[in-house]
Every structure is written in structure tokens, then in C-alpha cells.
Amino acid sequence: MNANKKKIDKLNLEYAKNDEKIARLMERQREIEKQRTELENLDIVGMVRELGLSFDELSELINGEKAAAELATDVSAAYETAVEEYAEGGVWNG
Numbered sequence: 001m002n003a004n005k006k007k008i009d010k011l012n013l014e015y016a017k018n019d020e021k022i023a024r025l026m027e028r029q030r031e032i033e034k035q036r037t038e039l040e041n042l043d044i045v046g047m048v049r050e051l052g053l054s055f056d057e058l059s060e061l062i063n064g065e066k067a068a069a070e071l072a073t074d075v076s077a078a079y080e081t082a083v084e085e086y087a088e089g090g091v092w093n094g
Contacts, residue, residue, distance in 0.1 A: 048058055 053061070
């Protein structure tokens with residue numbers, strides 16, 4: 001049993017070292033993500049300023065794009081439903 005105790009102690013030590021290393025790496029990963037996000041945000045602000053858009057104009061542009069994407073999704077889903085119903089012997093309503 002003593003041999004197993006030594007192996008367990010050795011594994012526990014290695015585990016603790018790995019745990020510390022993982023914690024350091026995760027902290028660095030969070031810092032990298034923060035820096036990347038800040039740089040991306042600066043790029044976005046720069047592009048908006050180059051276009052000369054006001055906050056309201058930018059908001060309208062983004063909301064318009066979202067509305068268009070939602071409409072496209074709705075139309076696509078309705079079309080798929082109609083095709084499925086027709087394939088099952090239904091009446092074409094398209």
C-alpha cells in the first residue's frame with residue numbers, strides 16, 4: 001500500500017501544478033479576449049466615423065439589417081413548410 005501512497009502523492013502534486021498552470025493560462029486567455037474586443041471595437045468606431053453616421057443612423061442601419069434577416073428567415077420557413085405540405089399531398093398555397 002505504501003507504493004500506492006507515493007504514487008497518489010506524486011499525482012496530487014502534478015495535479016496541483018497543472019491546476020495552477022491552467023488558472024494562469026485562463027487568466028491570460030481572458031486578457032487576450034479583452035484586448036481583442038477593445039481593438040475590434042476601435043475598428044468599428046473608426047468605420048462608423050469614416051461613414052459619418054450618427055448614432056441614430058447607425059441604429060437604424062443595424063435594426064434594418066436585423067429586420068431584413070428576420071423577414072428572410074420567416075419567408076424561407078414559410079416556403080419550406082409549404083413545400084413539405086405539398087409533398088405530403090396537400091394543396092399548393094404558394
